[in-house]
Amino acid sequence: MATLTMISLLIVAGLIGAWELYTHVGGVDEFLLPAPSAVAEALVEDRGLLWENFVVTAGEIGLGIGVAVALALACAVALHFSADLRRALYPLLVGSQTIPIPIVAPLLVAWLGFGLAPKLAIVALVCFFPIVVPTIDALARVDADLRKLMRSFGASRWQTFRLVEAPAALPGLFTGAKLSVAFATFAAILAEQSGSENGLGHLVAQAIPQFETARAYAAVLILSAFAVALFGLLALAERRLAPWHRPGGVLAVGERRLPVDPHR
Amino acid sequence: MQTRIQAPETAPATRIEAGGVRLEGVTKAFPGRRRGADEVIALQGVSLQAAPGETVAVVGPSGCGKTTLLEIACGLIAPDGGTVDAAPAALMAQRDLLLPWAGALDNAGLALRAAGASREEAREEARPLLRDFGLEGFERARPHELSGGMRQRVAFLRTLLSGRPVLCLDEPFGALDAITRHEMQAWLAGALAREPRTVLLVTHDVEEALVLADRVLVLSPRPGHVVATLEVGAPRPRRRTDPELVALRERALQELRA
Numbered sequence: 152m153a154t155l156t157m158i159s160l161l162i163v164a165g166l167i168g169a170w171e172l173y174t175h176v177g178g179v180d181e182f183l184l185p186a187p188s189a190v191a192e193a194l195v196e197d198r199g200l201l202w203e204n205f206v207v208t209a210g211e212i213g214l215g216i217g218v219a220v221a222l223a224l225a226c227a228v229a230l231h232f233s234a235d236l237r238r239a240l241y242p243l244l245v246g247s248q249t250i251p252i253p254i255v256a257p258l259l260v261a262w263l264g265f266g267l268a269p270k271l272a273i274v275a276l277v278c279f280f281p282i283v284v285p286t287i288d289a290l291a292r293v294d295a296d297l298r299k300l301m302r303s304f305g306a307s308r309w310q311t312f313r314l315v316e317a318p319a320a321l322p323g324l325f326t327g328a329k330l331s332v333a334f335a336t337f338a339a340i341l342a343e344q345s346g347s348e349n350g351l352g353h354l355v356a357q358a359i360p361q362f363e364t365a366r367a368y369a370a371v372l373i374l375s376a377f378a379v380a381l382f383g384l385l386a387l388a389e390r391r392l393a394p395w396h397r398p399g400g401v402l403a404v405g406e407r408r409l410p411v412d413p414h415r
Numbered sequence: 416m417q418t419r420i421q422a423p424e425t426a427p428a429t430r431i432e433a434g435g436v437r438l439e440g441v442t443k444a445f446p447g448r449r450r451g452a453d454e455v456i457a458l459q460g461v462s463l464q465a466a467p468g469e470t471v472a473v474v475g476p477s478g479c480g481k482t483t484l485l486e487i488a489c490g491l492i493a494p495d496g497g498t499v500d501a502a503p504a505a506l507m508a509q510r511d512l513l514l515p516w517a518g519a520l521d522n523a524g525l526a527l528r529a530a531g532a533s534r535e536e537a538r539e540e541a542r543p544l545l546r547d548f549g550l551e552g553f554e555r556a557r558p559h560e561l562s563g564g565m566r567q568r569v570a571f572l573r574t575l576l577s578g579r580p581v582l583c584l585d586e587p588f589g590a591l592d593a594i595t596r597h598e599m600q601a602w603l604a605g606a607l608a609r610e611p612r613t614v615l616l617v618t619h620d621v622e623e624a625l626v627l628a629d630r631v632l633v634l635s636p637r638p639g640h641v642v643a644t645l646e647v648g649a650p651r652p653r654r655r656t657d658p659e660l661v662a663l664r665e666r667a668l669q670e671l672r673a
Contacts, residue, residue: 294512296508299486299491299506300506300512301525303491303504303506303577303583304505304526304529304577305503305529305530310528310529311529314529315514318514318516321516394516395516
């Protein structure tokens with residue numbers, strides 16, 4: 152394990168070193184490709200500016216995913232309860248994913264203005280599909296025998312949902328939410344570049360014509376770090392809220408010692 | 416064929432309200448798997464009676480409609496023909512079907528939750544049973560932390576806690592290894608002695624049926640119908656080597672081969 156960490160650290164260090172060397176020896180214009188050291192410098196020097204804009208973008212991503220989760224959950228439950236609704240709406244769901252976001256984004260900005268609203272709309276639109284599909288799937292894949300068992304206990308449709316199907320769908324919801332982190336980052340930047348007054352996407356769009364390339368790279372670095380952290384946070388929440396999903400992982404993290412079965 | 420589909424002419428011999436089961440000439444067919452295929456007749460004129468507190472076992476080859484019979488007794492599916500007169504029944508399957516996210520206590524209390532009890536009420540009611548049936552200390556253990564035998568015990572307690580007078584056990588120990596299966600049969604016999612219920616036990620293990628049941632019905636291959644009824648009078652607790660059981664076992668196996 153320690154060796155593996157060492158190896159990946161060495162690879163990253165090697166890549167950064169090669170990049171640094173290339174910018175110095177290769178004679179590349181620093182406005183075209185800044186050295187890693189220049190990016191690090193920009194991170195420190197522009198920290199106030201970067202932070203200010205990061206908070207805006209992080210808010211758009213976080214809130215956008217929140218909106219997408221809420222909509223996807225409501226939609227998944229509705230479709231789960233009604234076969235008619237499922238048949239009627241499933242093609243529309245797939246359709247929502249074929250909307251060309253880069254074309255729609257400026258239209259949404261023109262309609263909703265430069266504020267938070269169009270960003271939330273775009274992030275939620277992009278994230279909705281990857282969340283709703285695994286959630287519906289997890290709800291539908293609940294063991295038919297388990298449903299039969301609940302019926303033999305006289306459980307109502309709602310009780311079966313609350314006691315069996317909803318908890319069973321939790322891992323599906325988490326899978327979708329984790330996937331959506333990657334899409335949300337991309338969507339938020341796209342939305343900001345389509346028209347905004349702040350945010351990291353806006354900062355990058357401004358930094359390039361101002362020849363502040365290092366600042367643009369710093370912004371990208373911050374955004375990637377944020378996406379990775381958000382993904383890790385969701386994975387952690389999943390492990391706390393749905394630990395049965397990966398029993399091996401739970402056992403590795405810390406197994407309760409169980410008393411010995413007196414009947415064995 | 417011993418039985419034909421017909422309306423019962425005699426008055427019910429079992430008192431259903433006290434927890435008995437009476438099936439008369441039950442028939443069930445399923446549509447064929449492929450389009451245009453003939454329908455599959457699962458059960459053809461099966462009659463079965465269990466007086467309150469009796470254990471009736473049904474043995475037969477795979478695919479003879481044993482599970483269908485239990486689902487009909489539980490009211491999960493309707494028969495095509497015949498009459499069903501059964502007190503409320505709860506089903507226990509070969510697969511334990513425990514909820515992976517719930518501890519043993521909450522799994523055992525699932526039927527109570529389904530009946531509208533709060534989590535606390537269900538736990539309160541399930542706790543003493545877990546203690547009495549050798550699962551003390553495992554209340555919070557999730558299914559993957561339990562052995563196969565313990566999981567089946569939790570599943571059985573869940574069935575028991577449904578409060579239904581009739582328990583329909585569908586090959587409850589079929590997924591266990593031979594040693595654990597023998598242990599669980601003894602455990603179940605003890606559990607039923609403490610908590611008497613009417614039991615319909617479906618199994619392909621003739622010995623299991625003879626050790627546990629008051630009466631054993633032998634079903635034919637599909638379409639399933641009763642080819643023999645064996646009364647088991649041996650006193651409990653029973654031993655596999657009991658001469659009566661050995662003789663009955665030979666008879667049952669003979670009927671199954673016929």
